[in-house]
Amino acid sequence: MATQPSADNSSKTALITGASSGIGFELTRLFARDGYRLVLVALPTDQIQEAEDRLRQEFPQVQVEFFAVDLSYREGPEYLRQLLGNRQIDVLVNDAGFGEHGKFVETNLNKELAMVNLNISALVALTKMALHQMVPRGEGRILQLGSVAGFVPNPLLAVYGATKAFVRMFTEAVQNELDGTGVTMTLLCPPATETNFFAVANMEHTREVQEGRAKGGLRAAADVARDGYDALMAGTARVMSGTEAKMQPFLSSIMPDAALASQVRKRMEDVPAEEDGHAGEDPSKTGTGAKKAASKAAAKPATKPAAKK
Numbered sequence: 001m002a003t004q005p006s007a008d009n010s011s012k013t014a015l016i017t018g019a020s021s022g023i024g025f026e027l028t029r030l031f032a033r034d035g036y037r038l039v040l041v042a043l044p045t046d047q048i049q050e051a052e053d054r055l056r057q058e059f060p061q062v063q064v065e066f067f068a069v070d071l072s073y074r075e076g077p078e079y080l081r082q083l084l085g086n087r088q089i090d091v092l093v094n095d096a097g098f099g100e101h102g103k104f105v106e107t108n109l110n111k112e113l114a115m116v117n118l119n120i121s122a123l124v125a126l127t128k129m130a131l132h133q134m135v136p137r138g139e140g141r142i143l144q145l146g147s148v149a150g151f152v153p154n155p156l157l158a159v160y161g162a163t164k165a166f167v168r169m170f171t172e173a174v175q176n177e178l179d180g181t182g183v184t185m186t187l188l189c190p191p192a193t194e195t196n197f198f199a200v201a202n203m204e205h206t207r208e209v210q211e212g213r214a215k216g217g218l219r220a221a222a223d224v225a226r227d228g229y230d231a232l233m234a235g236t237a238r239v240m241s242g243t244e245a246k247m248q249p250f251l252s253s254i255m256p257d258a259a260l261a262s263q264v265r266k267r268m269e270d271v272p273a274e275e276d277g278h279a280g281e282d283p284s285k286t287g288t289g290a291k292k293a294a295s296k297a298a299a300k301p302a303t304k305p306a307a308k309k
Contacts, residue, residue: 012037015089022196022221036062092130115159143185185237205271210271
């Protein structure tokens with residue numbers, strides 16, 4: 001069913017990465033609802049066309065451009081900058097990111113270096129690009145996707161957690177530098193959220209995911225997006241999405257890092273086969289078999305950056 005924009009922001013452009021699924025797609029819908037022109041960036045997969053079709057059906061009057069660019073390549077952000085040309089960016093949402101589950105000594109190095117490129121390098125490059133436009137104009141908004149993982153050591157998710165700690169510290173430092181410029185930057189920190197993150201990170205069979213789903217404790221992507229969007233529009237410095245997330249900064253301030261690491265590791269460990277309810281199934285689709293299959297797939301070389309308009 002088509003939805004009419006609830007506000008006239010047709011002269012403003014929002015650039016959103018990771019826009020084809022999960023929190024990024026739900027944020028895209030909120031910007032479309034409020035009438036923004038959308039410049040959306042995502043991996044070159046079939047999800048892009050599906051997301052574009054859904055947006056055009058729901059918001060037929062909103063201008064949408066999709067660029068299929070792999071920002072995990074070092075040249076990705078510069079390639080995107082060239083594609084953007086002289087477009088004015090009024091809002092930047094750095095949502096794109098992924099993780100990799102497992103002991104650091106055993107995980108795939110190429111995937112982790114690509115993760116650092118995407119979660120850190122691309123975020124820094126796009127933030128600087130946007131600020132070079134926004135600060136001279138004296139207005140603009142940036143939303144950075146952090147995580148509760150940025151407040152604690154993360155055994156079995158070590159590199160991902162470290163990238164989110166960087167995003168947190170980077171954002172809080174630049175927020176201070178932007179004081180008085182008219183430009184705001186908001187840090188969105190969700191807890192475990194029901195998206196395809198778990199599949200990409202090879203952690204579908206961890207206690208965090210299995211017990212979270214069983215107890216209904218995983219946050220909905222739409223709820224996280226709404227919390228982030230509202231905070232962004234209010235110029236709020238940081239928003240912890242949901243009760244669990246709101247507790248994390250306090251717990252991190254009173255518990256020793258070693259205790260936090262031990263607590264996190266228990267949640268990040270795989271549920272034993274006899275507990276996960278998949279006895280008799282193909283081991284390539286469940287438990288450690290699924291993780292090995294996913295790791296092999298992740299080790300395959302990615303395609304070079306591509307663009308689609």
